[in-house]
Amino acid sequence: MARPILMPQVGQDLTEGKVTAILVKVGDKVKKGDIVAEVESEKAVFEVECFETGTIIDIAYKVGDMAVVLEPLMMVGEEGEVYEKAAAQAPAVAPPAVVEVAAPAVLATKSVPxxxxxxxxxxxxxxxxxxxxxxxxxxxxxxxxxxxxxxxxxxxxxxxxxxxxxxxxAPKGSVLAFTGASRGVAAKAGDSVIKSLQAGTGDPVLFIHGFGSELSSWRPFVSQLGIANTVLAVDLPAHGAAATGSAGDFDAIVQSVRSAMAAEGLERVHLVGHSLGAAVAAAIAGGGDLDVRSLTLIAPAGLGPRINGDFVSGFLSSSSEPALKAWLDLLVADPAKLPGVLVRATLSAREAGPVVENQARLAAGVFAGCTQLFSVREALARYEGPARIIVGQQDRIVPADHAEAAPAQVAVNRLPGVGHLPQLEAAPLVGRLVAQTIRSAG
Incomplete structure (x- = not known):
């Protein structure tokens, strides 16, 4: 089965890098630890390490190309395997150019003039x-x-x-003046931070990641949607660009995201959330004060009391690649589907500031052992727009049967052979389901 070698994210603000060397060719055998490419960022040239063992069956870029972080540079499979890019992976609508804004810079939520x-x-x-x-x-x-x-x-x-x-x-007049293309937001350290993943038209779609992740984790998934909408994502407190802050309980997390949305004028929006982020999305949608056009919850927390507390504590305490991988493997039904670069990226993020301490403080406010200290069942019941829950039946973090608590008006999709990361393990299908939910809002 084909497995990707991804373009690594070696810095918080790195969105792409120039491919300066490809050290393998299709048909070459590789093993874990081999250096397969070199990529140049604005600061340095760095090596791309292989985390898989097998045969190179596809190379997506050539020397001189700009590679997008966390997208496949090449694919590894079995000897003789033919890799065919699935038609389902190609968007039905050609995606607009990606727009990246590093806080506290301006955020483009409309098409650039x-x-x-x-x-x-x-x-x-x-x-x-x-x-x-x-x-x-x-x-x-x-x-x-x-x-x-x-x-x-x-x-x-x-x-x-x-x-x-x-x-x-800059002196006055040195910056082009235009209206509606961007909003300037000076975020305080630790606040939730919103960035743009795709420029577009129509009502924006806001993605909210789960515990221990960050907004850049959505980048590979955006191409699965095939929608022309503006696509935004937010970093929760203690994560990503908001890593220097934390939150004492679930309500504080929700308020942080709501404040970031208010700063960007996001009053009419589609919400898509994963795990803890899905619970935040449900709480916001159920608030009734925003025009949430549609709601998609992927492996949502907040619908039942149980959580894999061992995973949370193991994830936070792991300081080496082997230890962290042992816990991250629990996120997927098939560990072979977990890109090895994500382990290194997670460890790399912990090197900058008190990330683990802040995430541990946040975890203590929302989890107690194997118990979730919050519920979004009532908030979800109050939401009257198009809503969908997507769960993996082999989820080892949040029990899939928690979805049984969903109100009757919420569609529930249960995916066999999938764990806690449906957007990674079954990306084309989940992309279609998310897009259907968004389009159903009219």
């Missing part, structure tokens, strides 16, 4: 070392002519810090 979009192809300065992909993207979203920014990167390249410094110190 033509006069600003025209700046996007500027890949090099007239004099100097060009600009990084992230710097170019931030410049487009902020309405900055990147040719007017002095670079401090290698060979004078414009990098992220240069754009940020320009925004802070």
């Amino acid at each position: 033509a006069q600003v979009e025209a700046l996007a192809p500027a890949t090099a300065l007239a004099v100097g070392g060009g600009s990084s992909p992230l710097a170019r993207r931030l410049a487009v979203q902020a309405g900055i002519d990147i040719t007017s920014v002095a670079g401090s990167g290698p060979r004078g390249a414009v990098v992220k810090r240069d754009i940020e410094a320009f925004q802070k110190n």
Whole structure:
């Protein structure tokens, strides 16, 4: 069975990297620990390590291409296996260009105006070392002519810090003025942070991740949706871009996300959540004060009392790759479907600040041993819009039978042979189900 070698995310704000070397070819045998490619970010060149053993059966990029983080660089399978990209993986609608905004920069929730979009192809300065992909993207979203920014990167390249410094110190009139393309939000340290994963039209879709994850985990899934809507994602307190903060209980988590939504003017929105994030989505939808167009809950917490407390404590206490992998394997029915790069990415995220301490503080406020300290059953019952629950029947974190508590008006899809990560284990199917729920809102 084909397994991916993903483009790693080696920094919180890294969204893509340039492929500078492909060290294998289709048909080559590889094993765990082999270096298969080199990728260049704005800061360094780093090696891509193989976490699988088998034969290279597909290479998605060539040298010089820009690879998107957490998307497959290549596929590993069995000798003689032919890899065919499933038609179901291709979006029915060609996805608009991804727009990434690193807080506290401006957030694009509408399509970028033509006069600003025209700046996007500027890949090099007239004099100097060009600009990084992230710097170019931030410049487009902020309405900055990147040719007017002095670079401090290698060979004078414009990098992220240069754009940020320009925004802070730019004289009046040096930034293009436009309306409706972005909103400036200065988030406080530790607050939930919203970023854009796809520019589009219509009512935005907001994704909310689960405990121990971060918003970038949704990136590979977005291509499964085949929708033209703007797609946003939020980092919960103690996670991702909000890793420096925490929350004392479930209500505080919900309030943090609601505050981030209010700061972005998100009053009419589709909500999609996973696990703890699904419970947050249900609580917001059931509040009745926002126009939540549709609600999709994937492996939701908050519908019953049980939680795998051993997983939570084991996940938080693991400080090595083998130990962490032993616990992360519980997330999926088939451990072979868990990309090895996710283990390293999780450990890497813990190296920057008190991530584990803040997540442990948050966990203590929502879980007690094997018990969930909150419920969203009543909130879900109050929600009258299109709603769907998707659960894996082999979920070893939140029991699948908790979905039996769902109100009669909520559709429930039970997926055999799937664990706690349906959006990873059955991505094409789950993508179709999420898109159907969104489209059913009209």
